Amino acid sequence: MPLHRARLAAAWRRLTEGYARLLSWVLVLSVGILVVPVSLQIFSRYTDLIPSYIWTEEMARFLFIWTVMVGAMIGVRESTHFEVDVWPKVPPRVEAAVKLVSRIGVLVMALVFISAGIEFTRFAWNRISELAELPLWLIHVAWPVTGATWLIFLGEQMYGDLQTIIEGDA
């Protein structure tokens, strides 16, 4: 039984790791691509090589939104969202307990992002953007996706914290 559970946990960890790697690549690509529409905008103004597209500004903004959200997803997995540390140095078990409490805070936000995010996406279901005429839900759906992703990463981290609290080492 414990062996079975360990194997399950390992499989789960591999899955989240793969997902995190995928997100990393999405992030790298989106940061790289962000430069394109803004450059187009500048060059089309000063040269005749390319026509001045009207959608560049909007494209840049929408891609930017996704970049921020994907960055925020990875931030939760890597615990890089900045926090204020007013606690003195405490033993690992207490440390794990405090972390668990702070992660419950993030968990609540994740649940809100999922539930309100779904409504937010539904709200944009039949609308299109003003300039590029993209379906708006493609942008709004970033919110519930972010919430769900946090949930996945948090599950793993909170499980780890709990283990530290119970077993007291590591």
Added chain:
Amino acid sequence: MTGSVLSPGVAALILFGCFFLFLFWRVPVAFALGLACLPILIIEPRLDTVTLMQETFNAYNSFILLAVPFFLLTANLMNVGGTTDRLMKLSRVMVGHFPGGLAQINVVLSIFFAGISGSSTADAASQSKIFIEAQTKEGYDLSFSVAITAVSAVLAVIIPPSILMIVWGGILTVSIGALFLAGIIPGLLIGLAQMATVHAYAKARGYPTYPRATLHEFFCASWLAIPALMTPGIIIGGKIFGWFTATESACIAVLYAAVLSLLVYREMDLKGLYEALSDTGRLAGVALFCVGTASAFGWLLAYYKIPEAILAGVQSWGMGFSATGFFIAFVFLVVGCFLDAIPAIIICAPILEPLAKAVGMDPVHFAMIGIVSLAFGLVTPPYGLCLMISCAVAGIRIRDAIKDTGIMLIPMLMVLALVIVWPQVSLLLPGLISPEFLR
């Protein structure tokens, strides 16, 4: 207040009470701001949690904030592409023979870096890796090395281009070109103050110096650095002459840094590019996510007209010009201890603006007081991002570097006082070069 269940007082208590409570429990700042909004969104019948989604969406849906990842990317490309090395060599021949040579180089490189990148966190991250280990090897104290790296990094948001100026200009509709020009003199003064501090430390503690470079070495280093040194001219000039918008100028900075790395200095490989992009995305993601929740928080404050309530009290004190300036600086310094600079601008700058207007302060002068104060907030605990980054790289705790940081802040605060009481420090250059920007 028709239509709201909560009075402004109760709403303010809930917002700030929850925020600090969550901060104490080490909930990340971005999430603490969002969570603090939740009780109100649930209680108030006209609002719901979708409001939070909408407000964060509105915050990110901004062409101006796009400048943030661009400036981070510029800095990262410079580091992987060899630009930083060239500038470092130039700094070495310029100030290496001063007492505390390596620490002086640290400050001067930050000044160069500040003229190209607009992000202090990027500066702190890259220079911590370069300097902290090198300085301790040469016999500098670790806490001194951490502190000087962190405080010199704040120059990046004071010397143009600057992310904070772009955000400030976007939110309060102040000319970003004028802000860019206004930052030059205060930034250089703060840089000088830091060099003087290093000098004093080096004399007191006997820190090493390098032999004086020959004139030939100076010209060689300058020649190699010329392409990099042209960047500020392109970015700031392009903005002032109206060739491109602030965000576009950041994009130009990226393109120029990429050209330098790929074609001129040719030190960037694919792995370096991947890392530059990945670091940029990660840092931009966490820094900007916070902007969304801070905007929601600020939106709720405005919804209950809490800023007006606070201001009514302050305005009855009847402060004069300088007193108002010091008050504004004080508020931003305190807020800067708990918040990152961009969210602090979003929440506080609109609140304080009427105060500055009432005493006839020029919007550009007001902005410089705010930006310089918030820049200092980047090294003041508990939430001083640059100090946190430098400490993390050095592997020490913030409290170990606080004393030296505090000492270094004193001369910097004196420059801030100068900026407050003498508006010309900020307004001279914009007044000379583009008076039409000043109202």
